[in-house]
Amino acid sequence: xxxxxxxxxxxARPDRRRAPYACxxxxxxxxxxxxxESATRTAFQRDRDRIIHATAFRRLKEKTQxxxxxxxxxxxxxxxxxxxxxQIARTLARALRLDEDLTEALALAHDLxxxxxxxxxxxxxxxxxKDFGGFDHxxxxxxxxxxxxxxxxxxxxxxxxxxxxxxxxxxxxxLLGAGRTEADLPWAIRDYEGWRDLELHTFPGxxxxxxxxSDDIAYNNHDIDDGLRAGLLNADxxxxxxxxxxxxxxxxxxxxxxxxxxxxxxxxxxxxxxxVDDVLAETRRRLDAARPANPEAVRGAKTEIAAFSxxxxxxxxxxxxxxxxxxxxxxxxNRVMAQxxxxxxxxxxxxxxxxxLLPTRYRNRAGPAGSETTARLVCDYIAGMTDRxxxxxxxxxxxxxxxx
Numbered sequence: 001x002x003x004x005x006x007x008x009x010x011x012a013r014p015d016r017r018r019a020p021y022a023c024x025x026x027x028x029x030x031x032x033x034x035x036x037e038s039a040t041r042t043a044f045q046r047d048r049d050r051i052i053h054a055t056a057f058r059r060l061k062e063k064t065q066x067x068x069x070x071x072x073x074x075x076x077x078x079x080x081x082x083x084x085x086x087q088i089a090r091t092l093a094r095a096l097r098l099d100e101d102l103t104e105a106l107a108l109a110h111d112l113x114x115x116x117x118x119x120x121x122x123x124x125x126x127x128x129x130k131d132f133g134g135f136d137h138x139x140x141x142x143x144x145x146x147x148x149x150x151x152x153x154x155x156x157x158x159x160x161x162x163x164x165x166x167x168x169x170x171x172x173x174x175l176l177g178a179g180r181t182e183a184d185l186p187w188a189i190r191d192y193e194g195w196r197d198l199e200l201h202t203f204p205g206x207x208x209x210x211x212x213x214s215d216d217i218a219y220n221n222h223d224i225d226d227g228l229r230a231g232l233l234n235a236d237x238x239x240x241x242x243x244x245x246x247x248x249x250x251x252x253x254x255x256x257x258x259x260x261x262x263x264x265x266x267x268x269x270x271x272x273x274x275x276v277d278d279v280l281a282e283t284r285r286r287l288d289a290a291r292p293a294n295p296e297a298v299r300g301a302k303t304e305i306a307a308f309s310x311x312x313x314x315x316x317x318x319x320x321x322x323x324x325x326x327x328x329x330x331x332x333x334n335r336v337m338a339q340x341x342x343x344x345x346x347x348x349x350x351x352x353x354x355x356x357l358l359p360t361r362y363r364n365r366a367g368p369a370g371s372e373t374t375a376r377l378v379c380d381y382i383a384g385m386t387d388r389x390x391x392x393x394x395x396x397x398x399x400x401x402x403x404x
Contacts, residue, residue, distance in 0.1 A: 019097035021292040021305075023205045029162035032146075032194055033155045043161050048105035050158045054151070056112045056144045057082075062386035063111075064118035064340075076222050078111045084222060085110065088276065089214035095280055096287075098207050105160075106167045106211035113140030113188075115383040116390040117340035124344035125382060132375040133187025140383050142169045142195075143188040148380060166198050167208030173304065175200040187376070202299040209298075209306035210279075216308075217275045220319055221268050227327040228264055234326075235264060241322055243315035247271045278312040343394045344382060350397055351378040357397065 018024055025042035038046055051057055060079035076084075086107035093103035114137045115121040126135040142165065146157040169175070175185060182190070189195050203209070224244070227233035239245040244267070251266035258266075283306045290305060292298045298305055308316065327333065351358055355366035355374050362381050367373030385393070 017097065018099055020294055021206060021287070021298050022096075022098040023102050023163050023207055023295050025099065025102070025161075031159045031161055033159050035159065042101060044099055044101040044105060044164070047158075047160045047164045048101050048108065050151075050160065051105055051109045051112075051145075054112070054145075054149050054158060056149060056384065057108065059384065059386050060111060060114075062388050063114055063116055064121070064387055076226055078114055081218060081222065082108050082111055084218040085211070085214045088217050088272065089211045092210045092214060092276060092279060093207060096206070096210070096283060098210065102163055102167070102205075103207040103210055105164055106171060106208050107214055109141065109145065109164070109168055110171060110211060110215060111137070111141070112144045113137040113142070113383065115140075115344065116385045116387045117337065117344065120337035120341045121344050121390075124341035125348070125379060128345060128348040129375065129379055132372050132379070135379060135383070136186040136188065137383075138169065138172070139186035139188035142192055143380070144384075146192050146194075148384070162197070163205060163207075165194075167204045167211065169195075169198055170200060170202075170204040171208040171212040173204075174202055177201045199299065203301060203304055204299065205295045206298050206306055209304050210283075213279050213306055213308065216316070217272060217279075220316060220323075221272050221275075223323055223327065224271075224319075225264065225268050227323065229261075232327045232330045232332065233323075235260065237326070238322070241315075241318050243274065243312075244271065244319055247274070275308070275312065278309050279306065282307050282309040282312075340387075343390055346398065347382055347390065347394055348375075348378055351381070 023044075025044045028043045031043075037043070041049070057079075060082060061077055063078040086104045089103045089107040090100050092098075093100045115125050115135075117124075122135065122137050129135040144157075145160055145168065146165070148156075149158050150156060152159065169189060175189070176182065185195075185200070189200075224233065224238065228235060228238075235248060239248045247267040247270045248263070250270060251263045255263055255266060286305045286307065290297070290301055292301065292305065352375050353369055355363055355369060355378075357363075358366060358378070358381065362377055366377050382390070
């Protein structure tokens, strides 16, 4: 029987050779709880696979991106968004000779900490938790993968590698320094016993930086698509924006006889390509200037190395202003999100005031009514809910038809 090729042996695969500044699973800083290596998968592949099999990952299928998940089958959810981010991130990682598996793992996991009902749910939960350490979805993601996922007998969480944990908590940049102290960290980060090991004063590796940019690319483009589908955005108004207008006019010129939705899909496809190309060009320019010899040089840089160009940053700012004014704050969205926020607030209040109403596995770990222990437990419970489950729990607790 032929010997199994080591998953770390890239010598015979030039297409898989990483750049010197890429994170290398063979030299990973390891896991908090020691485990035997796999004979067929690298450490970062295993992280990616653990994330895909996590309960929190499955729940993303019914968590709001912009539109509440039950409003239509064709709108993005947190799950479909995460898959789109992963596709873009892997494309960028391959072009830059980064570790594709680590990049994909970070992209797939970046929204695991989001509560139901999108940013409205997050704002409501943060308001509820203001006296108990606050709430931040990025910090909650760390909590999910280090504590709340329960799949192993030997430890809590998924026992991911240091590089994955670092990338998840810092993908938007350093959390300490520039006037920010440990006291400013969300409690969900400080509650993780290994948080000081994550070097929160530095930038993350390039794989995490790419995952963060891929998130920007994905949501800006699919929000255009979903907003037009929902009738909240107007294609002619979008055509007045820089970059978007060029893509729309180009698609209409190439396909003048195509239906408008096809022209929009063509334009969005072009926009994604333009943004990907921009990230590659700007990141390569910064790599040439910085010449990082290893991942530590990337982390120790004075600014992020993966980035959009100044021109693209300005174009995206104009797009975001338009989306904010015409979509995210559209009265139809506001009405649904106001209802969603009320659901979150009322669930939080009733559970904190009466922990006996919690499901058994949560009730057994609750403290006294109104206590910080109970508030944080309730926060974990609500943050893990899907839109549908939150609405069902609210119906059971607040309507006469709940159990009758």
